[in-house]
Amino acid sequence: MPALDVAIATAAVICCLLLGLAGLSEWYWSAMIAVPLLIRRSAPLLFLAVVAAISAAHLAVSRSFMFPGDLVSLVAVHATAAYAPRHWRHAGLLPGAASAILVVAQALHDRRLGAALPAVLIMATVLAAWSTGLMQRQQRIAVADAEHRRRLAEQDSAIRAQLAAQEERIRISQEMHDIIAHSLASIIAQAEGGRATARVDSGAVGPVLDRIAHLGRQALTDVKRLLTVVEDGNQDWQGEGLGRLPELLGGFIDAGLDLTAQSSGEDQPLAAGMDLAVYRVIQESLTNVLKHTHERRAHLAMQWTPTLLTVTVRSPLSPSHNEPPIPGRGLTGIRHRCALFNGTCTISTGEDLTVTTTWPLTAQGARV
Secondary structure (H helix, E strand, O other): OOHHHHHHHHHHHHHHHHHHHOOOOOHHHHHHHHHHHHHOOOOHHHHHHHHHHHHHHHHHHHOOOOOOOHHHHHHHHHHHHHHOOHHHOOOOHHHHHHHHHHHHHHHHHHOOHHHHHHHHHHHHHHHHHHHHHHHHHHHHHHHHHHHHHHHHHHHHHHHHHHHHHHHHHHHHHHHHHHHHHHHHHHHHHHHHHHHHHHHHOHHHHHHHHHHHHHHHHHHHHHHHHHHHHHHHOOOOOOOOOHHHHHHHHHHHHHOOOEEEEEEEOOOOOEOHHHHHHHHHHHHHHHHHHHHHOOOOEEEEEEEEOOOEEEEEEEEEOOHHHOOOOOOOHHHHHHHHHHHHOOOEEEEEOOOEEEEEEEEEOOOOOOEO
16 A cells, blocks of 8 residues: 555545534544545545445435545546556546436426536536546556666667677687687698608708798787777777788698689779678688698689679589588688678589688678
């Protein structure tokens, strides 16, 4: 039971007692009808029924209306419109209509039409109380809807933040995988080549070790740069992209990959995100060739048009190793990077393992 309703009911009863001390007759009726104010919000229909019953009993006994008790009837009408279940919100009009009908009937019985004027006042006050109750109901519903929308907005914001954090973790994981997998694959390949070379000419091992050290330092630099980007909250990955493609291809050639590259069409400037994505896809595709194929030969083809960039990495497969590649983090990363820019990725096997990715160069963000 709300403390406010208790306070209002107590104040109303005390007011009736004071009016009784001041000489108001039948003050106890008003005090009696004020007590149900305790349940005006918690049980509005019961409140209306109790008030109507007390008012009808007083009218039957005294043949008159009571003051100030009948003001509680208006409170009951208001409470029913404001707090009763939606399909019962009109119930408060019934006691007022019944009172007005009784007044009119009594006036007609006494043949005094002027006595029917209070019926107009009764209906006007009842309608006013009922209307204000409906307004309060609508206001409460509007506040509840606003609170509901606020909670939904908070939940949506929290979900968006979680998704953004998840996407960031995936991005960092992909970058770390590309850096480490490429570097380790090149280091392992060059170490195996250096071991074979050392058996023939020990003096040729030095350049191989130098290249291995260079790859290790480059990988360490890239990892430090990635961690710096994460710590600073900067989404831009500076220094990576197709501008470093010759250096990347040279590293694969040094690692023992028989690599040819071809570019057709006029190069188009790319946004930083797509530039890095294309670079990483080429890097991952060639790393897979270095790690998983026996021929260690690959051909890179880049075809530029004003609206589309097509990147194809093809490497021959031996007859005993032409089964479809097992999906792993690298292939998943390639598909994910393409999907970020509305591109496509096709991986096919046969005589060759072919990874073909397409990149739309639209004005909506792919191109600078």
